Amino acid sequence: MPDLNYRIYNAGEARGDNDTDFKKEPALSVNQWERAAQTSAFHELMRSKRNFIIPATIFFMAFYFGLPTLAAFTDLLDVQVIGVLSLAYIYAFAQFAMTWILCHLYLSRANRWDDIVERIKRETARKGAESQ
Amino acid sequence: MNPVAFAFFLAVIALTLLVTYWASRxxxxxxxxxxxxxQIKGWQNGLAISGDYLSAASFLGIAGAIALTGFSGFYLSVGFLVAYLVVLLLVAEPLRNLGKYTVADALTSRFNLRRVRAVAALNTISISMFYMLAQLVGAGAIMVLLLDIPxxxxxxxxxxxxxxxIVAGGMIATTWIQIIKAVLLMAGTFALSVGVLAQFNFNPLAMFEAATEQYGMEAVMPPELDLVGGLDxxxxxxxxxxxTAGLPHILIRFLTVPDAKAARNSVIVATWIIGLFYLMTPILGYGAAIFVGRDAIVEQNPAGxxxxxxxxxxxxxxIFLGFITAVAFATIVAVVAGLVIAASGAFAHDFYTNVIKGGEASEREQFMAARIAAVGVSIGAMLLALGAREFNVAFLVALAFAVAASANLPAILFMIFWKRFNTIGAITGMLTGLISSVGLVLISPNVMGxxxxxxxxxxxxxxxxLGFLGCYIGTLLGGKRDEARALYTPYEKIYVQANTGIREEEIEEKEPAPRS
Incomplete structure (x- = not known):
């Protein structure tokens, strides 16, 4: 059984340096961040984030600017659709629905990302251990 | 003087002082x-963000704008809400992961330089001051009218x-005052909406119909605009x-929660509350147009x-007037409290502790500086508000939003997402955004007629x-000549930290393994 209190720091500790020396040595801690950035879990996280955030942002920006653009420069939204309510109002109300739906889509994805973050921590620690 | 209004005012003041006393310990x-x-919980922060965000411009300004101009006023409601998608998808979690006390902290987590911090602090102060002036001028106008005081x-x-x-209760008092205000404002707005809709058997379409009968079809349609009007x-x-994603008093709310998950949950709660509020603004606006009448509204205040x-x-x-007035008052104090914290953080934490003292101030000194700065900011805002009585409230808020979007947001986004971004890009971008947005307003019809x-x-x-371009061109020009490069935190660290929230010690102390 390995000692559960044993901490892996990095090469610094393997060289016999003590903890305080290590903490003053930023170059060593940088390695940990590089290692984290190279883990497969981090690549997976960033791929998943990009695949959601970029299309979602393009979509909501286009949907959002569609309203003032169409309203200001065309007559397309001037038709009455429900009673006296114009299409412009329907479009504006749809923006509320769009915001809430996208928020919850983001929330469900982001809650899964939290699990990937836990894997990044484990993989980084393992990589750190292997490199010693 | 309306005695009921006066009683409600005193009740709001007493409640907020009680909260402050509790928070002060x-x-x-x-x-x-x-x-x-x-240590604020996600749902609490969601309520507090709503209380921080829904200002006099939202409650008083939009209702008046819809009453007087119809559909045009509703743009504000839509824009103020959709803005939270930018906040949630792009800045809330990275900011929580990088920041400490101020927006400048997040920027300097990558570029630890005094001049970057100083410019970021200057932006925070400018934006917060414009915003605060709007609130104080608005609050002053209401109190003159309803309490009959100078x-x-x-x-x-x-x-x-x-x-x-702020001096006694700090962010804890501010948070709870904002939560109380959010509840009061939602209750007040809901009561007004029910009052209006009850006149139409709870059929909103009948309300829109009544508005068009009185003011013609233009009341529910986007206005006909020429090219300049459309571009505006x-x-x-x-x-x-x-x-919104560049407003310091909103961004610092994400630093009051323990982690990115709580930051995310708080945006979801806030988006629901803020969205429901804005959904009711047409009822308030058209209700006022129908039951008060445009002429009577303009007579009281030209901007509505x-x-x-x-x-x-x-x-x-x-009685109802007294309650709604007290709600408006609570709305304003909660927003101003958030603004004072944001601006005093820029003075005390950024300028004093980090730029002047180089980060070498004791905890006691920092706390003291924070409180002195809060007093200074309050007095400064008071003096400016006394001279700015004739300013249009909506114009000041729109200016704050424009400066936030031009000066703060580009630097924040590039700092998180662009590897090549450097200090020269950050400083150029922040200053270009600030100067161009304020400068354009000075030569606009608002000022020059x-x-x-x-x-x-x-x-x-x-x-x-221009703000984005300033960041980009500054980075390219600065490129190799940027002597501060050695002082940068490596982008890998910012990239991993912003996206995961992993803290230094978490990946150093993880999992036991045999020594090889």
């Missing part, structure tokens, strides 16, 4: 002062209250949707700022691209 250092020790007494009174809240609408909408209180009086007499050089009222369509 928990406000023990710089961390509790600036970010409530990072404008200067009203402004000084609010300023003194602010100082007490687009320009306003750009600033609305991008501005009194439409919501006037509607309350028409529906429920002096007929002889304006810049034809639009809203600077965003020009100044926001």
């Amino acid at each position: 928990r406000n023990v250092g710089a961390s509790t002062h600036y970010v409530a020790g990072g 404008y200067s007494v009203a402004v000084i009174g609010i300023g003194i209250l602010m100082t007490i809240y 609408v687009i320009s306003l909408n750009i600033a609305l949707v991008l501005g 700022n009194m439409a919501a209180p006037q509607l309350a009086q028409a529906l429920g007499g002096d 007929e002889s304006a050089i810049y034809p639009l009222e809203n600077p965003g369509i020009v100044s926001i691209p």
Whole structure:
């Protein structure tokens, strides 16, 4: 059984340096961040984030600017659709629905990302251990 | 003087002072002062963000704008809400992961340089001051009308209250005052909406119909605009949707929660509350137009700022008017409290502790500096508000949004997402955004009237691209000559930290393994 209190720091500790020396040595801690950035879990996280955030942002920006653009420069939204309510109002109300739906889509994805973050921590620690 | 209004006012003041007293015993250092020790829960922060965000411009301004102009006023509601998608998807979690007490902290987590921090602090102060002036001028106007006291007494009174809240209770008091305000504002808005809809058998379509019968079809349609007018609408909408993600008093709310998950949950809660509020704004606006009448609204205030209180009086007499006025007052103090914390953080934490003292101030000194700065900011805002009585409230808020979107947002986004970004890019971008947005307003019809050089009222369509361009060109020009490069935190660290929230010690102390 390995000692559960044993901490892996990095090469610094393997060289016999003590903890305080290590903490003053930023170059060593940088390695940990590089290692984290190279883990497969981090690549997976960033791929998943990009695949959601970029299309979602393009979509909501286009949907959002569609309203003032169409309203200001065309007559397309001037038709009455429900009673006296114009299409412009329907479009504006749809923006509320769009915001809430996208928020919850983001929330469900982001809650899964939290699990990937836990894997990044484990993989980084393992990589750190292997490199010693 | 309306005695019921006076009683409600006193009740709000007493409640907020009670909260401040309770918070003062928990406000023990710089961390509790600036970010409530990072211990606010997600749902609490969601309510507090709503209380921080829904300002006099939202409650009084939009109701009046819809009452007087119909559909055009609703752009503000849509833009102020959709802006939270930018906040949630792009900045809330990275900011929580990188920041400490201020927006400048997040920027300097990558570029630890005094000049970067100084420019970021300057932006925070400028944006917060424009925003605060709008709130104080608005608050002064309401109190003059309803309590029959002089404008200067009203402004000084609010300023003194602010100082007490912040100096004694810090962010803990601010958070709970904002939560109370959010509940009061939602209750007040809901009561007004029910009051209006009850006249139409709870059929909103009948309300829209009544508005068109009285004011014609134009009341529910987007107005016919020429090219300049159309561009102005687009320009306003750009600033609305991008501005929120650059407002310091909103961004620091994400530093009051323990982690990214709580930051995310707080945006979801806030988006629901804020969205439901804005969904009710047409009911308030058209209700006021129908039951108060446009002429009576304009007679009271040319910009329509009194439409919501006037509607309350028409529906429920002096008692309802008193309640709604107190809600408006609570709305304003909660927003101003958030602004004082943001601006005093820029003075005390950024300028004093880090730029002047180089980060070498004791906890006691930092706490002291924070409180002195809060007093200074309150007095400064009071003096400015006394001189700015004639300023249009909506114009000041729109200016704050434009500066936030032009000066803060580009640097924040590039800092998180662009590897090559450097200090010269950050400083150039932040200054370009600040100078161009304020400069364009100075030469716009808002200030110069007929002889304006810049034809639009809203600077965003020009100044926001300039802010991004400033960051980009500054980075390219600065490139190899950037001598500060050695002081950068490596981008890998920012990239991993912003996206995961992993802290230094977490990946150093993880998992036991045999020594090889």
